[in-house]
Amino acid sequence: MIKTKTLKQFGIEIPEAEYAPPGHTACGGCPGAAMLRQMLKFLGPRVIMTNPASCSGYFGRALEVPLCRCLFEAAAASGTGIRAALDVMGDKETHVLVFAGDGGTYDIGIQALSAAAERNENLIYACYDNEGYMMTGMQRSSATPAGAWSTTTPLPQPKRERKKDIVAIMAAHRIPYIATASIAYPNDFVSKVLKARETEGMRFFNLLAPCPTGWRFESRLSVKLARMAIQSRLFALVEVEDGIHWKVKQPKETIPVRDYIKAQGRFSHLKEADIEAIEKDVDEEWKLLIAKASVVEEI
Amino acid sequence: MAIEEKTQRGTYELLSGAYSAAAGAMLSRAQVVAAYPITPQSTVVEKLSEYIAKGELAAKFIPVESEHSAMSVLASASAGGARTFTATARQGLALMHEVLHWAGRGRCPIVMAVVTASLGPPPDIAMEQDDAPGQRDTGWLQFYCQTNQEILDTIIQAYRIAETVSLPVMVVFDGFIMSHTYEPVFVPEQEVVDGFLPPRQTKFKLDPDHPWRFFASPGAVAGAPYMSKLRRRVQDAHEIAKEVTKEVQEEFYQHFGRRYEIFECYRTEDAEVILVAMTSVASMAHDVIDEMREEGKKVGLLRVRMFRPFPAQEIAAVLQNASKIAVIDRNVSYGRSGILALELRAAMYAAAKKPPIFGFIGGVAGLSLKMENIRYAIEYSYAHEEPEGEIIWLGIPAWEEQG
Numbered sequence: 001m002i003k004t005k006t007l008k009q010f011g012i013e014i015p016e017a018e019y020a021p022p023g024h025t026a027c028g029g030c031p032g033a034a035m036l037r038q039m040l041k042f043l044g045p046r047v048i049m050t051n052p053a054s055c056s057g058y059f060g061r062a063l064e065v066p067l068c069r070c071l072f073e074a075a076a077a078s079g080t081g082i083r084a085a086l087d088v089m090g091d092k093e094t095h096v097l098v099f100a101g102d103g104g105t106y107d108i109g110i111q112a113l114s115a116a117a118e119r120n121e122n123l124i125y126a127c128y129d130n131e132g133y134m135m136t137g138m139q140r141s142s143a144t145p146a147g148a149w150s151t152t153t154p155l156p157q158p159k160r161e162r163k164k165d166i167v168a169i170m171a172a173h174r175i176p177y178i179a180t181a182s183i184a185y186p187n188d189f190v191s192k193v194l195k196a197r198e199t200e201g202m203r204f205f206n207l208l209a210p211c212p213t214g215w216r217f218e219s220r221l222s223v224k225l226a227r228m229a230i231q232s233r234l235f236a237l238v239e240v241e242d243g244i245h246w247k248v249k250q251p252k253e254t255i256p257v258r259d260y261i262k263a264q265g266r267f268s269h270l271k272e273a274d275i276e277a278i279e280k281d282v283d284e285e286w287k288l289l290i291a292k293a294s295v296v297e298e299i
Numbered sequence: 300m301a302i303e304e305k306t307q308r309g310t311y312e313l314l315s316g317a318y319s320a321a322a323g324a325m326l327s328r329a330q331v332v333a334a335y336p337i338t339p340q341s342t343v344v345e346k347l348s349e350y351i352a353k354g355e356l357a358a359k360f361i362p363v364e365s366e367h368s369a370m371s372v373l374a375s376a377s378a379g380g381a382r383t384f385t386a387t388a389r390q391g392l393a394l395m396h397e398v399l400h401w402a403g404r405g406r407c408p409i410v411m412a413v414v415t416a417s418l419g420p421p422p423d424i425a426m427e428q429d430d431a432p433g434q435r436d437t438g439w440l441q442f443y444c445q446t447n448q449e450i451l452d453t454i455i456q457a458y459r460i461a462e463t464v465s466l467p468v469m470v471v472f473d474g475f476i477m478s479h480t481y482e483p484v485f486v487p488e489q490e491v492v493d494g495f496l497p498p499r500q501t502k503f504k505l506d507p508d509h510p511w512r513f514f515a516s517p518g519a520v521a522g523a524p525y526m527s528k529l530r531r532r533v534q535d536a537h538e539i540a541k542e543v544t545k546e547v548q549e550e551f552y553q554h555f556g557r558r559y560e561i562f563e564c565y566r567t568e569d570a571e572v573i574l575v576a577m578t579s580v581a582s583m584a585h586d587v588i589d590e591m592r593e594e595g596k597k598v599g600l601l602r603v604r605m606f607r608p609f610p611a612q613e614i615a616a617v618l619q620n621a622s623k624i625a626v627i628d629r630n631v632s633y634g635r636s637g638i639l640a641l642e643l644r645a646a647m648y649a650a651a652k653k654p655p656i657f658g659f660i661g662g663v664a665g666l667s668l669k670m671e672n673i674r675y676a677i678e679y680s681y682a683h684e685e686p687e688g689e690i691i692w693l694g695i696p697a698w699e700e701q702g
Contacts, residue, residue: 045507046507047507048379048505048507050375063510063512064510065507065510066505066506066507066509066510066511066512066513067510067511067512067513067515068375068378068379068505068512068513068514069512069513069514069515070371070374070375070401070514071371071397071398071401073367074367074368074371074398076368077363077367077368077369077371077372077375078371078372078374078375079375080333080361080363080368080372080375081331081333081361081371081372081373081374081375081376081377081378081379082375082376082378082379082505084331084333084359084361084372084376084379084381085330085331085375085376085377085378085379085380085381085504085505086379087359088330088331088357088358088359088381089379089380089381091507094507111364111365111368112363112364112365112367112368112371114364115363115364115365115368118364119361119362
């Protein structure tokens with residue numbers, strides 16, 4: 001049995017076991033590293049992780065779970081291979097965790113990911129989404145939101161295209177379970193990890209990871225930004241079962257989109273008209289999302 | 300069990316080269332097979348998926364969406380301790396290129412059948428042998444087969460070699476000429492194969508009880524000195540693989556009664572001209588050599604079976620006794636010459652005697668390589684003191700020439 005202790009301020013039973021001890025070399029304030037640590041606590045001790053090129057290579061220096069690095073575009077294929085080896089050896093108990101960034105998920109890895117989803121591979125695939133190629137120096141990915149500066153969408157031409165809707169793409173594969181999460185809502189995050197742990201087949205997480213380095217904010221503000229993203233409704237907390245049952249967590253307290261945007265240097269060039277356009281887009285997107293949802297809860 | 304008795308346990312079946320490869324993988328009890336269809340390879344994995352679907356092979360078949368994923372699945376499954384197999388050809392092998400390095404340097408004992416054909420353009424299916432030799436720097440061992448029997452046998456041997464030295468192995472044969480041509484193949488009984496090839500044993504694998512790391516760096520600072528030593532060990536393993544292969548071939552003979560060498564010599568003892576070739580070119584050359592011997596010409600054949608590691612010294616020791624060396628490549632290392640010719644020139648540099656090397660290139664981009672081309676190559680080498688250049692084109696005129 002997993003030993004647990006209660007972390008009182010959140011009221012969550014958190015396993016005492018630590019698989020990501022101090023000593024990672026990610027940037028200060030990186031929510032990706034923190035979310036990996038929490039995921040492993042709930043998936044361990046029988047978990048094997050695979051991980052392509054991404055900043056998460058720096059989270060893993062001190063991991064105390066078996067780690068299989070893999071090629072950038074091959075994360076889901078690597079997870080498939082590990083699962084296959086476990087299966088032929090009769091190990092049904094061990095979880096396979098694929099932990100990849102948004103570049104490795106939304107872009108170069110989407111072919112292997114789509115194929116693994118179509119085959120309903122028995123994996124947990126977690127994308128920590130920091131909305132760009134942060135390790136290689138803050139280049140745009142298809143997860144970068146419209147209006148953002150990046151080193152390949154330099155001013156005066158910030159990114160024009162909207163962020164790719166990875167959740168809808170994964171839902172179209174009708175996989176058993178999809179969830180998004182934010183580090184600012186640990187109860188929600190943990191309940192989703194627990195749900196995934198008890199589900200068989202392909203499980204997909206999109207984890208919002210505000211990046212102090214790439215988004216241009218102070219590293220002490222990561223959790224705040226992770227909360228503002230939800231409250232401004234620029235990032236939605238959802239669960240999708242079997243690709244069709246959508247559950248959305250609607251923020252009880254909302255904040256203006258502009259507050260979230262103005263908290264980040266990557267949007268500092270935006271003019272009033274640009275911000276208004278984003279606000280309008282967020283309202284429209286939210287309506288579409290709520291229309292899809294069979295359950296809407298407050299958070 | 301006496302050798303005689305063991306070697307007779309099995310049945311003759313009429314098998315294509317592709318089915319021989321599938322039978323080899325089944326008899327080797329591959330546990331994870333991930334593959335993507337590509338002509339002329341497809342029938343290898345069709346047959347394997349059939350074995351698995353019918354429960355004749357207790358393995359997991361993963362119908363991936365690309366060759367890149369096929370090899371990525373196998374690299375990780377191999378790190379997970381499973382015995383793995385795939386097959387591919389031409390563009391598929393090229394798409395795998397990145398992962399071939401990963402599996403080679405990552406020391407994964409994967410076995411893969413490579414059914415050689417032309418890399419495009421055009422995206423058609425044509426004979427050439429530029430795909431597999433072009434992957435010579437990926438860390439994989441490579442064996443080139445001449446008969447369907449040899450394909451089946453080499454796959455069984457390949458697992459023994461791969462799992463002994465922790466390196467992946469390509470078992471290479473010609474598209475269509477071999478993959479789709481049927482020959483009687485002796486299929487040994489499973490029990491005899493099991494006696495030769497026990498289940499894969501590995502000390503290290505992805506194991507939830509031990510947090511070992513695969514394909515990982517020990518850290519940015521400590522990484523380079525450590526990783527550079529690991530690179531050197533890949534080379535060491537290739538050198539060891541040569542000796543291991545000789546032992547495995549001998550043991551294979553004891554079990555199955557069929558003898559293989561890392562390269563095979565035919566009528567080379569007193570030969571003035573030795574032709575060097577691989578796969579079905581060597582098969583055809585056999586007959587050409589016989590014809591020319593009957594005409595009183597002292598010619599012989601050296602068939603390269605093991606191409607990586609390349610047995611340079613051993614081959615040079617044979618070739619240096621000839622007056623001339625002819626070599627036929629069905630590929631071009633553009634900007635240089637045929638790939639096997641390059642290997643031989645490098646091998647002969649250190650030899651005591653250095654006969655001139657006539658490097659022929661033919662049978663590329665779907666052009667048939669005929670007996671008459673092979674005969675021409677040998678006769679040309681016989682008649683000329685020295686080659687006029689590094690490349691002599693076989694039946695391929697220059698652009699401005701007629702024909």
